[in-house]
Amino acid sequence: MLNPDWKPDAxxxxxxxxxxxxYIREKVLHGEWPPGTRLPSHRALSALFGVNRSTVAAALNLLSAxxxxxxxxxxxxxxxxxPLEPSTSAVKAPIWMNAADEGIHYPNLPVIQTINRMEAASGVxxxxxxELSPELLPHGSYNQLLAELSRCRxxxxxxxxxxxxxxxxxIARHAAADGIRASAASVLVVSGSLQALHxxxxxxxxxxxAILTEKPSYLxxxxxxQSAGMKLIGLPMDKEGLQTEKLADAAAAYSASLLYTNPTFHNPTGRTMSMERRMQLLEQARASGLSIIEDGAYNELWIDHEPPPALKSLxxxxxVLYTGTLSKSFSPGLRIGWVIGPEPVIGRLADIKMQMDYGSSMLSQETAALWLSSGRHEAHLVHIRSRxxxxxxxxLELLHRFFLDIAEWDKPSGGFYIWIKLTVTVPLRALFEAALAEGILLNPGDLYDRNDRQHLRLSYxxxxxxxxxxxxxxxxxIVRRLxxxxRQES
Ligand SMILES: Cc1ncc(COP(=O)(O)O)c(C=O)c1O
Structure with a gap:
């Protein structure tokens, strides 16, 4: 997927x-866009270059001619x-031109590719x-940390x-505040908790x-x-989180041995698993021989009251293998997350990580260590919770004013998300595109559950x-119009 970061100079x-x-000629002649590279549509190019479609067509016509x-x-x-010249013999395109079809890792969903691209665009x-707005990130403290670090070797x-x-x-001390008892030996530092999942x-x-998980799920x-050849089995949720009644049957039916759950301020629903449900989950997991990955990405971002303790603490x-991150509170760009679990498992994951990247950036690790051990993290959390x-x-107030008759939602007590259910029929893809045309970037529900047709993940x-x-x-x-x-078409 090409993503030109250039615009013509008016x-x-x-x-x-x-x-x-x-611009395109140079891309082609220098091999940046090798033979076989698919260009974005005229419409997409005109949006990327900020010109009208006839201008794009004129340029492409010249290149085709x-x-x-x-x-x-x-x-x-x-x-x-x-061949460009009749005298040159045909050449085979470089093998990576088919990378999207033949590589082991699946490509992102097209809507996610668009989201990733548009998140970097201005005016959206x-x-x-x-992620937190830059105005909520601790830029001043970050510079102080770097200054402190620069004072010694x-x-x-x-x-x-x-x-x-x-x-x-x-990290071990930080986890203890969550009731998780772990020594440094059972902690692995990763480059964001996404790396832990990989x-x-x-x-x-x-x-x-087969991996059991909530449906919808961040996974x-x-x-x-999926890229590692595994299958996700989605289990239903209610207001108390993952429904545990079907857990044992699903584990048996799919011979699943692992459950991934994001029990606290769940992405994308914002729901938090009740204490009773947590106990049931652990009991059921034990009975069914299921191991658990607990994703605690949003645990500390409570707004109204502290959530129940992490599964890991029970x-x-x-x-339970627990994953945590500094991305949702301090800095997503630092790429620092962690896994806490039994030492042999942590050792195995560390060995693979060494083969992948020889460890996370030392500068990021040192910055994170100073941030966590200096007490700044707790003070910052108090600030962002109130914001x-x-x-x-x-x-919520705006939703009440503008969506009351066309959607339903719950009030989250922490995290970032409100999962709204549209009660009118609107194709999510059309909604995504119509909103984007008006400069609004959305996360449609089908990114988190392929069968979803009615939800949007909104973030505050x-x-x-x-x-x-x-x-x-x-x-x-836009929702009303669509x-x-x-209605008229059905
Ligand atoms: C539930 C959940 N887990 C993990 C991640 C990955 O975060 P990071 O890799 O930045 O730590 C995210 C990010 O959106 C998330 O929502």
């Missing part, structure tokens, strides 16, 4: 279509794979984003397999394994387990109050 004496023609581009069977445009209101060598000891100790998928389970929006037999509470209440963590004030009424109008068209 003040240049060279006409815009010629600038585009030159000179033999650099050609049409493909699907009606798109590709970089020509045949990110109404579903899973830093380690420039490769990190230890499980991660820097000071950080692992700080390590688990390639290190602990056989191909073909459906990434392909960590586990005395090493049944998140204001933002959540603001979004990123967009400002002013942005929400503009986006929520606009979104309501619902009307849908």
């Amino acid at each position: 003040s240049s004496p060279l006409p815009v279509y010629k600038q585009i023609e030159q 000179s033999g650099l581009l050609e049409g493909n069977r699907g009606g798109g445009t590709v970089v020509r794979s045949g 209101i990110r109404l579903g984003t899973g 830093r380690r420039l060598s490769y990190p230890e397999p499980q991660g820097c000891p000071q950080l692992r100790e700080a 390590l688990i998928s390639v290190g602990l389970l056989p191909r073909g394994a 459906y929006s990434i392909h960590a387990f 586990d005395s037999e090493g049944r 998140l509470r204001e933002r959540r209440d603001h979004l 963590a990123y967009a400002s109050a002013a942005e929400m004030n503009g986006a929520v009424p606009a979104l309501s109008a 619902a009307k068209t849908e």
Whole structure:
């Protein structure tokens, strides 16, 4: 998927279509866009370059006339794979041109690719984003940490397999505040908790394994387990979280030996598993021989009251592997997360991590160690909890004003998300595109459950109050418009 980060210069004496023609020509002639590369549609190119479609067409026509581009069977445009000069013999395209079809890892879903691209664009209101707004991130403290670090000699060598000891100790102390008793020896530092899921998928389970999880689930929006040849089995949720009654039957029916759960401020529903349900879950898991991955990405982001204790804190037999992260509170860009679990398992995952990246960035680890051990983290949490509470209440109020007759939702007591269920029929893809055309970026429910047709994951963590004030009424109008068209067509 091409993602040109260039725009023509409207003040240049060279006409815009010629600038585009030159830009693409250079990409092709320097091998950045090798033969067979599929170009985005005219519509997508005109949006990317900020020009109208006829300008794109003029540039592409010139390139086709000179033999650099050609049409493909699907009606798109590709970089020509045949010889440019009649005298040159045909060459085989580089093998990675088929990477998306032949590589082991699945590509992201197209909507996620668009989200990832548009999150970097300016002027877009990110109404579903899973990260804190930059105004909530501790930029001042971060600079202070770096200044403090720069005062003494830093380690420039490769990190230890499980991660820097000071950080692992700080993580163990941090986890103790959550009731999780772990020593530094049972902590593995990872480059974001997403990496933990990848390590688990390639290190602990056989191909073909079935993994039970909530449906909807964050796991459906990434392909960590599916790319490792595993199957996700979604289990229903209610207001208390994952429903445990069907757990034993599902484990037996699919010979599943692992359950992934995100029990606290669940992504995407925002729900929190009750204490009673947690106890049932552990009991059922024990009875069915299930091991558990507990994803605690949002645990500390409570807004109204502390959530029930982590499953890991109730586990005395090493049944639970716990993943945590600094991404949702301190800095997603730092890429620091962790896994806590039985020492032999942590050792196995550390060994795989060493083969993958020789450890997480030492600068990130040292920064994270200082952040956690200096007490700044707790003070920052107090601050962001109250900001998140204001933002959540603001979004709830706007939903009440503009969505009351067309959607339903629950009030989350922490985390980032409100999972709204549209009570009118609207195709989610059309909604995503119509909202994007008006500069609103959404996370549709089918990213978290392929069969979902009616939910949106809204986030109060990123967009400002002013942005929400503009986006929520606009979104309501788009939903009503599409619902009307849908009614008329059915
Ligand atoms: C539930 C959950 N787990 C894990 C992650 C991955 O976070 P990171 O890799 O930044 O730690 C996310 C990010 O959105 C998430 O929502």
